Amino acid sequence: MSVSQLVGAKIHRREDPRLVSGHGRYVDDMVRSKMAHAAIVRSPFPNARIKRIDVTEAVKAPGVVAVYTARDFKAVMPGPMPKPGPGFTSGLKTIPDRYPIAEKDARFQGEPVAVVLGDSRDQAFDGAALVDVEYEQLPAVMDVEEAMKPSSAKVHSDAPDNISWDMTYTGDDVTAAAFGQAEVVLKERIHQQRLAPTSMETRGVLADYDAFDKRLTVWMSTQNPHFNRLNFATTLGIDESQVRVISEDVGGAFGSKISAYAEDFLVAAASRLSGRPVKWIESRTESLQNTSHGRGQFYDIEVAAKRDGTLLALRVTQTLDVGAYCAANTTFQTCAVLMAGGAYKWQGISARSIGVFTNRVPTDPYRGAGRPEATHLVERAVDLVARETGLDPVDVRRKNFIQAAEFPYTQNFGLVIDSGDYAKTLDRALELAGYKDFRQEQSEARKQGRYLGIGLSTWIELCGFGPSAATAPATGGVALVESAQVRVMPTGSVIVYTGTHSHGQGHETPFSQIVADALGVPMESVEIRHGDTAEGPAMGYGTYGSRSLAVGGMAISRACGKVIDKGKKLAAHLLEAAEADVVFERGSFQVKGSPDRAKKFAEIAFASLGAGLPEGMEHGLEAIAYFDPPNLVWPFGAHICLVEVDPETGGVDLKKYVAVDDCGNVINPMIVEGQLHGGIVQGIAQALFEEVVYDASSGQLRTGTFIDYAMPTANEIPELTLDRTVTPSPTNELGVKGIGEAGTIASSAAVINAICDALSPLGIKHVDMPASPDRLWKQIEEARATAGNGQKGVKA
Amino acid sequence: MKRKVSLTVNGTRREDEVEPRLLLVHYLRDVAGLTGTHIGCDTSQCGACTVLIGGKAVKSCTMFAVQAQDADVQTIEGLATGDQLHPLQQAFWDEHGLQCGFCTPGFIMAGVYLLSQNPNPTDDEIRKGLEGNLCRCTGYVNIVKAVRTAAKTMGGQVKQPQATAATAGGD
Numbered sequence: 001m002s003v004s005q006l007v008g009a010k011i012h013r014r015e016d017p018r019l020v021s022g023h024g025r026y027v028d029d030m031v032r033s034k035m036a037h038a039a040i041v042r043s044p045f046p047n048a049r050i051k052r053i054d055v056t057e058a059v060k061a062p063g064v065v066a067v068y069t070a071r072d073f074k075a076v077m078p079g080p081m082p083k084p085g086p087g088f089t090s091g092l093k094t095i096p097d098r099y100p101i102a103e104k105d106a107r108f109q110g111e112p113v114a115v116v117l118g119d120s121r122d123q124a125f126d127g128a129a130l131v132d133v134e135y136e137q138l139p140a141v142m143d144v145e146e147a148m149k150p151s152s153a154k155v156h157s158d159a160p161d162n163i164s165w166d167m168t169y170t171g172d173d174v175t176a177a178a179f180g181q182a183e184v185v186l187k188e189r190i191h192q193q194r195l196a197p198t199s200m201e202t203r204g205v206l207a208d209y210d211a212f213d214k215r216l217t218v219w220m221s222t223q224n225p226h227f228n229r230l231n232f233a234t235t236l237g238i239d240e241s242q243v244r245v246i247s248e249d250v251g252g253a254f255g256s257k258i259s260a261y262a263e264d265f266l267v268a269a270a271s272r273l274s275g276r277p278v279k280w281i282e283s284r285t286e287s288l289q290n291t292s293h294g295r296g297q298f299y300d301i302e303v304a305a306k307r308d309g310t311l312l313a314l315r316v317t318q319t320l321d322v323g324a325y326c327a328a329n330t331t332f333q334t335c336a337v338l339m340a341g342g343a344y345k346w347q348g349i350s351a352r353s354i355g356v357f358t359n360r361v362p363t364d365p366y367r368g369a370g371r372p373e374a375t376h377l378v379e380r381a382v383d384l385v386a387r388e389t390g391l392d393p394v395d396v397r398r399k400n401f402i403q404a405a406e407f408p409y410t411q412n413f414g415l416v417i418d419s420g421d422y423a424k425t426l427d428r429a430l431e432l433a434g435y436k437d438f439r440q441e442q443s444e445a446r447k448q449g450r451y452l453g454i455g456l457s458t459w460i461e462l463c464g465f466g467p468s469a470a471t472a473p474a475t476g477g478v479a480l481v482e483s484a485q486v487r488v489m490p491t492g493s494v495i496v497y498t499g500t501h502s503h504g505q506g507h508e509t510p511f512s513q514i515v516a517d518a519l520g521v522p523m524e525s526v527e528i529r530h531g532d533t534a535e536g537p538a539m540g541y542g543t544y545g546s547r548s549l550a551v552g553g554m555a556i557s558r559a560c561g562k563v564i565d566k567g568k569k570l571a572a573h574l575l576e577a578a579e580a581d582v583v584f585e586r587g588s589f590q591v592k593g594s595p596d597r598a599k600k601f602a603e604i605a606f607a608s609l610g611a612g613l614p615e616g617m618e619h620g621l622e623a624i625a626y627f628d629p630p631n632l633v634w635p636f637g638a639h640i641c642l643v644e645v646d647p648e649t650g651g652v653d654l655k656k657y658v659a660v661d662d663c664g665n666v667i668n669p670m671i672v673e674g675q676l677h678g679g680i681v682q683g684i685a686q687a688l689f690e691e692v693v694y695d696a697s698s699g700q701l702r703t704g705t706f707i708d709y710a711m712p713t714a715n716e717i718p719e720l721t722l723d724r725t726v727t728p729s730p731t732n733e734l735g736v737k738g739i740g741e742a743g744t745i746a747s748s749a750a751v752i753n754a755i756c757d758a759l760s761p762l763g764i765k766h767v768d769m770p771a772s773p774d775r776l777w778k779q780i781e782e783a784r785a786t787a788g789n790g791q792k793g794v795k796a
Numbered sequence: 797m798k799r800k801v802s803l804t805v806n807g808t809r810r811e812d813e814v815e816p817r818l819l820l821v822h823y824l825r826d827v828a829g830l831t832g833t834h835i836g837c838d839t840s841q842c843g844a845c846t847v848l849i850g851g852k853a854v855k856s857c858t859m860f861a862v863q864a865q866d867a868d869v870q871t872i873e874g875l876a877t878g879d880q881l882h883p884l885q886q887a888f889w890d891e892h893g894l895q896c897g898f899c900t901p902g903f904i905m906a907g908v909y910l911l912s913q914n915p916n917p918t919d920d921e922i923r924k925g926l927e928g929n930l931c932r933c934t935g936y937v938n939i940v941k942a943v944r945t946a947a948k949t950m951g952g953q954v955k956q957p958q959a960t961a962a963t964a965g966g967d
Binding site: 022 | 815817818822825830831832833834835836837838839841842844871872873875876881885886888889890892894895896897898899900901904919922923924926927928929930931932933934935936937938939940
């Protein structure tokens with residue numbers, strides 16, 4: 001075992017010099033000769049029949065190369081787009097076929113209707129403006145509860161009830177006894193508004209089909225190039241070996257660049273049809289309108305407890321707005337009900353999930369995907385119990401935590417939580433937040449009519465997808481393991497190929513820390529490669545679900561192990577020692593007890609390509625490893641938010657935000673903190689600011705620009721206080737868990753719990769998101785009116 | 797009908813024939829080949845396309861290329877001196893002020909302008925000064941820190957950006 005030098009250290013990112021100097025390689029920076037530009041004509045209506053498309057004027061416009069409609073695309077891709085596998089949802093009822101372009105029916109605003117190619121971007125847009133489409137507007141389904149009524153209009157004729165799935169995981173029977181003995185039963189409906197993921201780089205595709213070699217090369221902004229390769233091959237009928245997907249620098253993704261999109265196929269097919277490379281870069285409005293949305297759900301929960309704060313049972317029904325079609329990973333969001341128990345022990349949990357079609361853009365995973373929803377509902381439930389029983393929310397949590405000694409712990413749905421110490425993160429967070437002092441301050445402030453609040457979120461997460469047995473069904477057969485290849489050059493430099501994909505996470509740095517330590521070589525001689533399907537092992541699985549380190553890092557670590565094993569055999573031969581007597585330490589193969597009998601890593605690398613290898617040994621020093629994790633990994637933590645609500649404006653002042661998290665062993669603390677910062681702010685943004693809004697009657701998107709979609713700026717965000725504990729994961733040899741989504745999973749609940757706590761003197765028990773000044777002000781006014789005809793004072 | 801425009805970009809004089817409707821950001825990216833200036837929205841909210849014109853921060857999607865006639869434009873590519881990063885670039889690197897890097901050039905250019913006007917900003921002034929730029933990855937925590945660090949390494953001195961010619965319109 002080599003002494004760790006780099007793992008655990010704050011090493012500055014290797015990718016940054018190119019990015020801070022303007023030399024990143026994003027898809028829109030790529031140019032091919034004879035490249036045409038695509039503009040997409042989209043349906044302006046949420047539900048419409050296409051009566052006629054007239055392209056006469058468009059094709060005559062200067063610089064227009066071609067105009068394609070569904071009929072043209074059918075010739076090169078007759079079939080539908082890839083469909084979701086059953087995932088966690090074995091009860092999928094209806095998955096309608098979806099084609100990349102509408103032929104007769106356009107079922108959401110923004111669905112592609114025609115593609116115009118121009119010699120320049122502007123000429124393509126000019127052409128698109130001249131495509132004349134006659135639509136017959138049809139009644140649109142814009143509300144989930146309306147959609148479920150028999151009288152509702154229908155999104156698909158083959159889903160007569162607008163239901164995509166209705167799955168009961170566990171019935172009310174598993175909670176009947178607990179509800180029978182309950183002293184407290186509380187009900188609430190908790191909304192999860194639709195959100196737009198909004199990576200700063202929108203989606204983009206540059207496709208170049210070579211008709212002579214029958215080869216397709218695609219540069220694109222994606223989280224998983226290998227799955228894109230598979231999708232292009234099957235949808236376009238091209239041999240997979242002839243498809244190459246390249247995704248170098250990607251300007252953020254947050255889950256929105258996992259699934260296949262219509263435009264991916266349209267651009268690739270347009271290149272095939274036109275014989276030219278074709279580039280399409282999504283505009284921001286197209287992105288807010290057409291890139292999959294996140295959340296879009298509501299939860300009906302019922303919690304049973306005792307007066308002493310003991311949690312007994314939970315009943316949860318998730319109702320999810322699927323949108324007009326099932327996006328390829330939409331069913332993943334149902335994991336929210338399987339995670340609904342959070343960090344607590346329950347006698348039983350009844351869980352049901354319903355997926356409902358509407359005439360809106362499909363929903364799909366967005367940072368956290370199901371786990372923020374689970375945290376939000378269970379952390380709200382615990383606070384409701386505390387409120388009802390008059391107990392401190394801290395005490396209710398402590399009383400019901402799964403205890404440190406109880407891990408590995410099998411939760412209500414049979415998932416095994418690998419390790420944890422929930423009280424430890426909570427204790428530290430309370431200390432950093434100054435909990436007792438703030439409670440004192442809160443009580444003083446209330447006397448002055450000021451509304452201070454404290455919100456807790458003792459979150460847990462399952463991530464690191466995942467064990468093959470659990471994940472293969474979700475993708476239709478391809479298990480989400482991870483691959484790595486370690487290739488040692490003659491001089492001892494190392495190139496590592498990983499099947500994960502970095503779109504801001506900074507994999508190049510922690511992965512090279514792991515390799516440099518494992519092989520005892522300087523970090524500078526380690527090159528990390530990803531994002532090009534022409535390189536490395538046959539399959540890669542991409543980055544989502546906080547999996548890259550716990551699964552991809554482990555594949556790298558295992559491949560390094562294979563290289564060392566071979567190096568030991570060769571060193572033993574060259575040193576004339578028994579293999580069992582050779583140890584590898586700090587980059588040197590040496591005979592145990594004789595440090596002068598040693599070969600450096602680079603010497604062995606060189607020797608592996610020379611003459612005189614042991615009999616039967618192949619040349620070269622390189623290895624491929626696939627890592628199939630035995631379990632998921634389970635990070636956790638405690639977040640505390642302190643707020644003051646202004647009752648006259650409904651404005652929320654975030655006074656302090658404390659987060660103590662535990663993701664097992666840490667490879668690079670700087671990157672872990674960065675992931676938490678961004679994640680926490682995304683959750684705060686959901687709690688306070690962001691919402692995708694459609695006009696209820698016309699179905700038109702009202703948040704189609706950054707003027708209307710309220711992403712926070714630096715000016716709205718407080719300083720964050722972070723700390724961590726380290727509880728290694730027993731699931732993998734690195735002892736690591738994921739941290740990419742943790743902040744978002746935790747933070748919305750902390751903020752909303754703080755606001756509810758602040759407004760508790762007014763009798764307000766629950767607040768939905770976003771807790772905008774408008775929403776809060778109305779709720780405060782209503783509460784005051786109820787409390788005593790507009791009385792402005794504080795209720796004792 | 798194309799029109800001639802002549803301007804200075806990162807110290808180099810250029811003359812090009814462009815369509816009057818061509819935005820400055822598209823001119824910089826597509827005509828001048830300087831792809832470090834990014835496009836993150838259609839409505840001048842995100843600030844990814846921020847450049848300096850006569851030392852002043854300007855969102856290059858808010859003006860046409862022809863409006864930059866005789867202007868002195870500095871982009872992210874013109875900030876470093878050879879391999880020597882500008883103190884703000886260095887500070888973004890040191891303080892982990894970027895993740896995906898897409899918004900970063902805009903933030904750095906806005907930061908350069910901010911520090912040229914206010915060499916010793918408070919955190920509140922930094923946050924206020926950068927509110928024309930959006931970032932989705934960092935939660936802004938380390939961006940604020942980076943500007944603070946750069947202010948320190950620049951010694952709190954008012955340092956005019958290298959390019960100092962008269963500015964054209966385009967505010």
